[in-house]
Amino acid sequence: MSDEYDVELTEEHRMLRDMVRKFGDNEILPKADEDEKNHRFQRELVDQMAELGLFGCPVPEEYGGNGMGYLAHAIVTEEIGRVSGSLRVAFNMQTMGTALSILKWGSEDLKRKYIPELMSAKLLGCFGITEPDAGSDTAGMASTAVRDGEQYVLNGRKMWITWAPVADMAVVFAMTDKKAKHKGMSAFVMDMHAPGVSTIEIKDKLGLWAAPTGEIIMEDVRIPAGNLLGEEGRGFGFLMQELASTRLTAAAGAVGTCQAAIDESVKYANERSQFGQPIARFQMVQEVIARMVAETEAARALVWRCAIQKDRGLLNNMRETVIAKYYACRAADEVPNLGLEVLSAYGYSNEYPIARILRDGKVYKILEGATNIMKMIIATDALGIKKANR
Ligand SMILES: Cc1cc2nc3c(=O)[nH]c(=O)nc-3n(C[C@H](O)[C@H](O)[C@H](O)COP(=O)(O)OP(=O)(O)OC[C@H]3O[C@@H](n4cnc5c(N)ncnc54)[C@H](O)[C@@H]3O)c2cc1C
Numbered sequence: 174m175s176d177e178y179d180v181e182l183t184e185e186h187r188m189l190r191d192m193v194r195k196f197g198d199n200e201i202l203p204k205a206d207e208d209e210k211n212h213r214f215q216r217e218l219v220d221q222m223a224e225l226g227l228f229g230c231p232v233p234e235e236y237g238g239n240g241m242g243y244l245a246h247a248i249v250t251e252e253i254g255r256v257s258g259s260l261r262v263a264f265n266m267q268t269m270g271t272a273l274s275i276l277k278w279g280s281e282d283l284k285r286k287y288i289p290e291l292m293s294a295k296l297l298g299c300f301g302i303t304e305p306d307a308g309s310d311t312a313g314m315a316s317t318a319v320r321d322g323e324q325y326v327l328n329g330r331k332m333w334i335t336w337a338p339v340a341d342m343a344v345v346f347a348m349t350d351k352k353a354k355h356k357g358m359s360a361f362v363m364d365m366h367a368p369g370v371s372t373i374e375i376k377d378k379l380g381l382w383a384a385p386t387g388e389i390i391m392e393d394v395r396i397p398a399g400n401l402l403g404e405e406g407r408g409f410g411f412l413m414q415e416l417a418s419t420r421l422t423a424a425a426g427a428v429g430t431c432q433a434a435i436d437e438s439v440k441y442a443n444e445r446s447q448f449g450q451p452i453a454r455f456q457m458v459q460e461v462i463a464r465m466v467a468e469t470e471a472a473r474a475l476v477w478r479c480a481i482q483k484d485r486g487l488l489n490n491m492r493e494t495v496i497a498k499y500y501a502c503r504a505a506d507e508v509p510n511l512g513l514e515v516l517s518a519y520g521y522s523n524e525y526p527i528a529r530i531l532r533d534g535k536v537y538k539i540l541e542g543a544t545n546i547m548k549m550i551i552a553t554d555a556l557g558i559k560k561a562n563r
Contacts, residue, residue: 180477182248189241190248196225197256205257208383209529212376214339215383216297219263222253223294228267231418231483232276237289243483247425247476254429255436258533259383261426265541266336267291269418271298274344275362278402278411283362287342299340299365300419301331301389302412309546312355312409316347316391325349325361325401327369327394337387338374340365345389346412349405358408362400369394380532417491420498420541421483424476427498427505427537431469433530434512438462441516441525452515461515465508472501492554492561499547502537509534 182190201218208215222228230246232238246264254261272291275283290296307313316329327347331337343363350357363370374387402411439462442453452458475497482490509531513520520527538544554561 180474180481182244185241186245186248189245190252192225193227193249193252194255196221197252201253201256201260205259205383206523206526206529208257209259209532210382210523212382214385215260216339218260219267219294219297222260222263223267223292226292227253228264228272228294229292231268232272232288232292236272236276236284237292238272243421243480244477247421247480250422250425251429251432251473251476254426254533255433256429257383258426258430258529258536259381261422261429262335262381262384264422264426265419266298266300266340267294269422270300270415271342271344273418274300274360274402274411274415277414278360278407279362280399282399283402287362291342296341297336297339299334299336299343299389300415301334301337301343301345303331303333305330305332309543311346311412312358314346314348314358316345317351318347318349318359318361320349320398320405321395323398324395325398327361327363327391327396329391331389331391333375333386334372334389335384335386337365337372337389338385343389344402344415345391346408347391349408353406355409356406358412359405360402360408360411361396362402363391363394363396365389367394367396380529380535382532413491414489416541417489417494420494421476421479423537423541424472424479424494424497424501427501427534428469428473428476430505430530430534430537431465431472431501431508434509434527434534435462435465435469437525437527437530438465438512438515441519445519458515461511465511468504468508472497472504475500487562490562491550495542495547495550495561498541499544499551502540502544502547505534505537 227249229238230241250264272288304314318325318327345363348357349359369392371390372387445452479493479497512527553559
């Protein structure tokens, strides 16, 4: 067992967690069910999160971040994920999928132009990888970027893009050389208000109703050549590194969902009486609670291990990120289901938040890579077929 499991949070981490917990409980939770029911995206809450500096943990101060690191980021993300799966996505849209990509591969001009604006939420971000016919098989994407003098011309369609309908900018991936397959993929920063960009909202999703999701249609979108991240053909490698960040955020959010399910179930089990005693006294209810707690704590330990490794400089720890993502996202599917067992019929109504929590938890096995892909990475690494950390 690695000593990275033996975590003592610093005073700074604890203060940050307490501050975010208070913010989540006071500002987000009271409206969370209502916002979900009304499919209401709360831009004001994103602004408030920015004001509290929540997006900036892995971003250096010179670009508007606070440099507290990845463990801090995981703690903050869990706390927001606990009160709203819909608002949790902000940490990938403002930080991991956008600001960090630009920080790693963008020119100094791009860094100065975009990162502080993402940190302050003056600009909302999104990132576009998935296409109608390219989900797990990202290298099968059809979008193209063709160099034309001092510009690139982008064409294609992105699908299932979180915040597409509300975003101001996007980190998008497109093929600069289709024949070269994954070696022909490149990454760009695209202004979502540029001529030729349009979006279509995907309505009637299973969950995350307060987080708009949509398609991005790119028709002869001209962007400055300087908006290319790194060099042409490097996009696939960048994408893998980006996923090593965004998957951590998804996993941390998943732990928040699990914790929310525990909190609701414990409260209910102590309040609800049957056969003359609180249902918390029944051993079979206790067994369910025990599984919920053990699964959640195991998931949190894996998330923290991954975050701590990154804080120690191992940024591309895909193996540990994927293990955390696999475990936490599976837990986020299972733990709220167990919560529903505890709340039973009342959990089946919208009177209690477990229905929202259950819907929140469903998405994690899909986002940032489907569970089968996580298992494939873990297994091929273990079998010596393909090293995950390169
Ligand atoms: C709410 C929501 C928000 C999203 N936000 C974004 C976003 O912001 N940006 C973005 O780019 N994408 C986003 N996505 C897309 C998401 O990343 C993809 O859905 C995901 O990568 C899986 O792709 P797919 O759904 O097309 O599944 P597919 O790739 O079609 O897979 C279908 C099934 O086949 C399995 N499968 C596929 N390949 C293999 C294989 N080689 N071996 C074994 N099994 C396999 C999968 O595990 C899955 O069970 C979002 C999705 C949702 C639902």
